[in-house]
Amino acid sequence: MSEVPMFTSRPLHARPPALAVFVAAVAGLLAGCASLPSPSPVARPSPATATAPAVPAQAAPAASPCPGAVAAIARCLSGQDSAGAFYLIAVPHGWNGHLVLHAHGGPTLGAPKVERAVEDLERWQIMVRAGYAWAGSTFRQGGVEVRAAAEDTERLRQIFEQHVARPQRTILHGQSWGAGVAAKGAEMFRRTADGKRPYDAVLLTSGVLAGGTRSYDFRTDLRVVYQHLCHNHPRPAEVQYPLHIGLPADAAMTQADLTARVNECLGLDKPASERTPEQQRKVQTIVNVVRIPASSIQGHMNWATFHFRDVVQYRTGGASPFGNQGVVYQGSADDAALNAAVLRYRADPQAVARFAHDTDPTGSIPVPVLTVKGVDDPTAFVELDAQFKATMEQGGSGNRLVQTFTRHGTHSYLSDPTYPTLINALLRWVDEGTKPTPQGIASDCVALEARYGKGCAFMPGYVPAALSTRVPDRDRP
Template sequence: MTPRTTPRTHPHSRTARRTACAAALLLAVTTLPTSAAAATATATTGHIEGQLPSGATYMMDMPAAWNGTVLLFSHGYNQAGSPNPAQDAPDDATKALLLEKGYALIGSSYATTGWAVTDAVPDQLATLDVFTDRFGTARRTIAWGRSYGGLVTTAIAERHPERIDGSLSTCGLVHGGIANWNNTLDPVFALKTLLAPDSGIPLTGLPDQAAATSAANALTAEVDSAQSSAAGRARIALAAALHNIPVWNQPTQTRPAADDWDAQQANQYDAVKGLLKIAAFNRRQEAEVRAGGNMAWNTGVDYAALLGQSSVRKEVTELYKKAGLSLRADLATLNRAPRIGADPDAVDWMSRTSSFTGKLTKPQLSVHTIGDALVPVQTESALRRAVTAAGSTPLLRQAYVDNAGHCTFSPAEQLAALHTLEDRLTTGRWHGTDPESLNSRAAAADSSTPARYVTYRPTPYLRPYDLAHPADGQ
């Protein structure tokens, strides 16, 4: 196995930071806009790009009239080997609105791609140092991020709260790394055990990306074949339920009726294939390399109990009935199947770098769409579990958007969340976190895009793990 990655030490002295910043600013350039929205932004702002000593690039956009707030944006996961540009906003339209309202925007690329938390956190803080040395100390600093960037943002909030005033996670992996990889293991374990028990498809310990791709393709072929039979469709739905994959998970899908089990399963089938292609093998392999081994396990897991807590258990029950298949027998098969154990050193690395205590000292607002298949909305239940155990509940608020897909927020919805967090920072108390108030803020921020906040309570996250509950380990 590849040795674990050792986190870089962030320079703490002011002299060290200034030296690094001086070197970084040698690469400041102005870039051309990439869209109409970006053209509007660059017309009214100063745009700066540069490179940090780590090799990461950074990006900054200053409005013509700065309101004193800097937004430190952490971008999502970039596949190993893919382009890795710096980003300081989630999308061009939101960026244009933020600059129009006077926010300074900053963000880095992170020095590496993949599960790069040990690069991302210091690179983001170093970018903030560059900004401070160039423009002065901000009146207010807010860390925010989307998807994997929500994990980076939460890591900054927990481990470096003195650097920020508050944090905003959108569609974030706020459940942490161990929980993520455990819950990603369960659906593929079910698919292999029930659809291809003699296939020899490896689920962990993948030596390289080629092996990961081969395993993903092999299991995808089994899923495609199973989709042609009622029994196969029921088993795919069971696997989906173990990841809490919602029955409406892409904006392009028709939202199925509450009792249209076939349409619900068809939508999940697409999401299951996406999970196999995106996270279950290739991203897992890259994360295993960083961790120095397999950081996930299903030893001791009762799959009947997991299904009993799943948000879509009723659909699974009905599809098994329709197929004339015994759900009890399949759950027993899963519970008898040989289990996968984790490498303790890899668990330790992932726990130390990518799991959370739940201890907040600054306000955090976490926002999620309810139809997210890649990072299910139940991650918010895992976050609340940790925060509650740590006694930090007064500092956390969560809000939910009625839309399908991963990170499919409108610019209006994102600005509403930001303004709600700012209000908390200004007044010292939360108010206006209810859907009606959030939608009103969204309409005021940008009436041209949707405002879809709703009252919602996610079901439990099926494989929670956090540092507030150390007994949940192996």
């Protein structure tokens, strides 16, 4: 997968021949569909959008081979929508009548590729195995633009209804960064043209749920602490730029280049026992101060470089919404020296406002919302969920939120029985009015292990600490 490791889903092994054949077949079908309209911009709704806008007439999806993971149990359809996003749909032969509409993590940078939807379906095959139809969009573009991705997801829902079937229930599922997309979409699209809810419930898994203006603060901290320790991003002889822009727009650096620099300084490509004492000291300083595991430093550096550039260059008018003014760093061998030496940046107020409008949830979601997060998630900190709960309460939707937590220390995928358990709970909430409890969900999961295998690890009594206990507060515009 081409996306930055931080917000990728479960790592995939090298693509098997069957998958390569499938991707080629889908690409051939799309290339041969002369009826597909050319990509065109889609009008963006205002923040108060209550009705899902009717999208331009969409070409019917084409029948396509299913990837190997679901080939024996489903039929698949694929296409490219009027805005240019590729999509893939899988309908199990024993369909239960419900649709899981998926918003993927990442985001990737660059043009959309059909492989993204294929990989998502393979990763989330549990939904199809559990009897649900599944639909996922690649989104029309790469980069950090939440509202556009929410529009692409809503467009796919309408394509499914127009050309496949009208589901009994539609569950909007957002994973990682896509959880923010799903939360924003549920706020934006509250009614269809005929007055019905476009989404009956929302499932947010391993979510980045504090919005762009808070979720990425620690990556700004990582850039300045890393530069203080390593002095090679940029090097002293190179053009010096504000670190909170990620990278200058015209910089030719690649991910391979950045990886080489990080390994040069920190030795992350070696076991800890093979690093020099100086390398290990620097790694440990970052782990202690930024509070991320060593294994995730490279991925977060990628994001704080290339995705920060995407945000500044394309989303916020050339100014940075990221800053670290007022941060007091702790955990190093000499905190006073660290705080005196790290570079400081103030977030641009207009950039913050633009980024917040696009990425920050308001907490006004009119349908049931269920979340799950591994308490040791190395990418989307569990404390983000405390911020999301506060946002939902402030937005008047606190009574429509149930949060669950697990003992998993992974981000991309928790376990097969976890997800059907959560969707079952959501459907009971919608259909019967029975609001789930963390304890009930934990019990239900164990009962499903006989069908889906071991993997339940819910912690019913867990309550995350405030985000400020994990990521230090800072001055904000």
